[in-house]
């Protein structure tokens with residue numbers, strides 16, 4: 058029987074377990090994918106802890122995981138876009154990808170280009186489409202200066218690179234160990250903490266035009282009040298309260314979620330124009346350790362599970 062991550066109640070990483078489950082069956086319009094790699098995301102930890110119960114309640118026993126890459130093992134009736142044996146990148150909205158086998162709607166799958174590693178492919182969806190939507194929301198153009206908070210995290214590391222394609226200057230807020238990575242990817246690193254606004258102003262030149270916030274913790278307020286960024290050119294993927302207070306945008310995964318965006322990001326990786334940094338790869342059995350690491354909140358890029 059195939060193995061999958063399950064949890065039976067809200068709680069800390071200790072509620073996560075890997076169990077044998079019924080083999081899923083592809084229905085009409087669906088494909089069964091044998092997962093080669095699946096990224097993990099902070100939102101999954103928040104759901105598992107019950108912190109998002111009002112908006113995204115869990116039903117038990119719950120699976121988890123959105124991101125996936127793997128091999129199509131079966132297709133259901135009416136599926137023509139993918140065939141058995143295809144190497145695919147995709148996603149599920151059913152909290153199910155942290156497993157050996159997952160059933161997904163065929164339209165949630167795009168081909169895996171040969172130049173995209175399984176790990177990058179499996180980690181691409183949530184962080185990739187979120188970064189894409191956030192950068193698009195602030196509308197960057199040549200000559201602009203843009204700041205990204207959480208610049209070396211899963212979403213931030215991709216946002217920095219996407220923004221770098223369209224603007225003059227990208228300033229990335231990150232801890233010291235990530236500064237070299239940011240420089241190597243065309244961004245100017247600035248440490249967060251006390252004095253961050255002065256640090257940004259010191260390298261920004263005349264003005265800051267746009268701000269992508271992937272961390273929360275007061276960056277929307279800082280962007281408006283200390284950096285003078287227009288609220289419509291600020292996007293936060295995490296701080297909805299601040300967005301409401303200041304009139305900033307909240308475009309995130311839902312706004313970017315489409316096979317077209319996923320395929321576009323995969324093509325950029327394939328051409329060597331986008332890197333998904335892989336911080337660590339864990340076996341599915343080590344799912345607790347993987348989230349322990351993620352929940353320290355200092356991951357560079359993505360953590361990936363391999364069944």
Ligand SMILES: NC(=O)c1ccc[n+]([C@@H]2O[C@H](COP(=O)([O-])OP(=O)(O)OC[C@H]3O[C@@H](n4cnc5c(N)ncnc54)[C@H](OP(=O)(O)O)[C@@H]3O)[C@@H](O)[C@H]2O)c1
Nearest residue numbers: 099100187207209210211212231232249272294309310355
């Ligand atoms: N709404 C959506 O659709 C959506 C989608 C994806 C993610 N999210 C949310 O967005 C957030 C980021 O996700 P992610 O996957 O990018 O997380 P992540 O990979 O865990 O990244 C965390 C980042 O936070 C930075 N950080 C830690 N402490 C900080 C501080 N005090 N000040 C500033 N930055 C700090 C870290 O930087 P250093 O390592 O340099 O310290 C790291 O880059 C999460 O809260 C997640 O739930 C929302």
